[in-house]
Amino acid sequence: MENQTAGLHLVSAFLAMEPTDCVMSHARSLGGGSVTVDVQRFIWDHCISKAIGKCHAPYLKNFLKKLILEIESNRDDVLDELYELYSEFMISLKDDNTVKGNVRALKYISFLFPDDANCEDAMVRKMVVPLHCSLNMLEGDTGCSIWPASLFLSEFILSFPDMFSSKTCFEVGSGVGLVGICLSHVKASKVILSDGDLSTLSNMKLNLKMNQMSTEDDEPVTSEFLDSVKCLHLPWECASESILQGLKLDIILGADVIYDPLCLPHLVRMLSILLDKTKSSSRLPGVGCGGAIGSSHDYSDGCGSHDVVAACSSAGNAGPTEHPMAYISSVIRNANTFDHFLALVNEANLAITDLTGTLQPASLLPYMQSYNRSSMRLFKLSSK
Ligand SMILES: C[S@@+](CC[C@H](N)C(=O)[O-])C[C@H]1O[C@@H](n2cnc3c(N)ncnc32)[C@H](O)[C@@H]1O
Incomplete structure (x- = not known):
């Protein structure tokens, strides 16, 4: 062989x-x-x-x-x-159907890093990520499937680790948690994952544990758990301005989050708050998390604000050094929906750049024929 x-x-x-x-x-x-x-x-x-x-x-x-x-x-x-x-x-096993209902399975995603890109049979370094996920992308199990955009964003993070190392990173619509695991791998100083769906969130926590990461509601961190990642229940519709401003982020990420026209105004509102240079970067003592925790918002709406407050307070030490940036990977399935997103981004006075042609990640999943990299797009967003 x-x-x-x-x-x-x-x-x-x-x-x-x-x-x-x-x-x-x-x-x-x-x-x-x-x-x-x-x-x-x-x-x-x-x-x-x-x-x-x-x-x-x-x-x-x-x-x-x-x-x-x-x-x-x-x-x-x-x-x-x-x-x-x-x-x-x-x-x-009498039933021949591979996928029936919300079937969950353990998949192992292997990122392959060739030591010598010019030699086909060069030794390869592997990073294997086990993920508990759904085999059915439909039937309400959206966040428990691995979507190609998160594979692409993961390849991007692993290809350009310096862009993320020592940065406070926050992901919206994190799904199975793969992007967070990659951020942790490249030594982001803080990783905060979020999702609006509770069953997705509990599956995400399971995946983080399987990958030797602790989540905030775990038992005290043992040596077995190498990194700590925060998981927030954060429906975009419920995210309050003061809490978002208090997160003190360097980088915001999202994979395959531009698809539901009804949710887009909430997503863009969140992004514009998180990317706001004037509010998010001038973090003087006493402004930011402290303000958010002490604010008078009503948190009894089931929007996961206790999670947010906890993440906010423990993220408090690592302030950003530059203006925050967002990286969103996406497959454009519906041009109208994407145009609607662009219009909202424009109204919110955000700058958007298509990085697809300029910052191509290395191909770290060459064996995955079902993953069509050519349909992937990557956008950078910032405040104008
Ligand atoms: C298509 S999945 C992508 C999941 C993951 N990022 C990936 O690429 O594999 C969209 C994710 O966004 C979450 N989501 C959708 N609408 C949301 C909302 N309004 N608030 C918070 N999360 C939402 C879903 O629960 C789901 O996890």
Whole structure:
């Protein structure tokens, strides 16, 4: 098995639960065009035998089915182990549907950093992020799926770590928490994640724990937990001005948050408060968090303000050094919705720059054929 890269891509695609056709195409590449007995042995040793009992069983069953069918149709020999496991699944898993309802599964997203970009088979450094997520992007499980824009924003953060290290970073609509994990990896001084959906928030906390990060409501931090990330329940509609101003941020991030026309005015209002140079940068003693905590807002509306107050008070020491910036990654699915966003941004007197062509992140997920990087856009926003 000479081709290290093909093997790595195959294992990474399997662990990320890429569509089985994509995993099969990596298997063929590894075998020089077909799934040879050597490739089957590789798949058994490095993918299947390690996944039994841990991986989403219907996915594994479906993958085995595709694998066996392809090998048989090429009139090659199938490893006994593959047949045996598949027949076990035939008995134990009657239902063939991989995705039904709000099914959650554990995916492993491997970011691959080649040591030498010019050499295809150069040694690769890996960063593997386990994420508990939904397999169904619809049916009200939006925030528990991994959206491509967060993969792109994660690649951006990991490609330009100096832009984020030692910065106080705040993400809106954080979903599964991947961007926060990457921010922590590049040593952001403070990471505050937020979402308006409570089930998304609890799934996000689960993911942070799985990645050895503590959240504010954990037990006292043990050595096992390396980094602390704040998770806020923050519906954009409820975010009060004084609390947002008190967060003292350097960088605001958002991935795939421009899609619901009804929510956009609230999102842009939040961004304009967070990016306001006059208010957010002149943080004199006594202004900012202290003011927010002591203010007379009614917090009894279930908008998670206690979370906000706690994050605000503990973020208080690391003031920003420059004017805050926002980075928003997006897929433009609906041109009208995006134009509406641009109009609101303009009305709010914010400057927006398309960085897509100028600041391209490295391709750290080369095995992920389901992730279409060419449709990704990245915008920088700031106060004019
Ligand atoms: C399409 S998902 C993107 C999730 C994640 N950023 C990603 O790219 O994988 C949109 C996220 O924004 C959150 N969201 C949508 N509307 C919101 C609102 N009005 N207030 C707060 N969060 C909201 C959703 O709960 C969801 O987690």
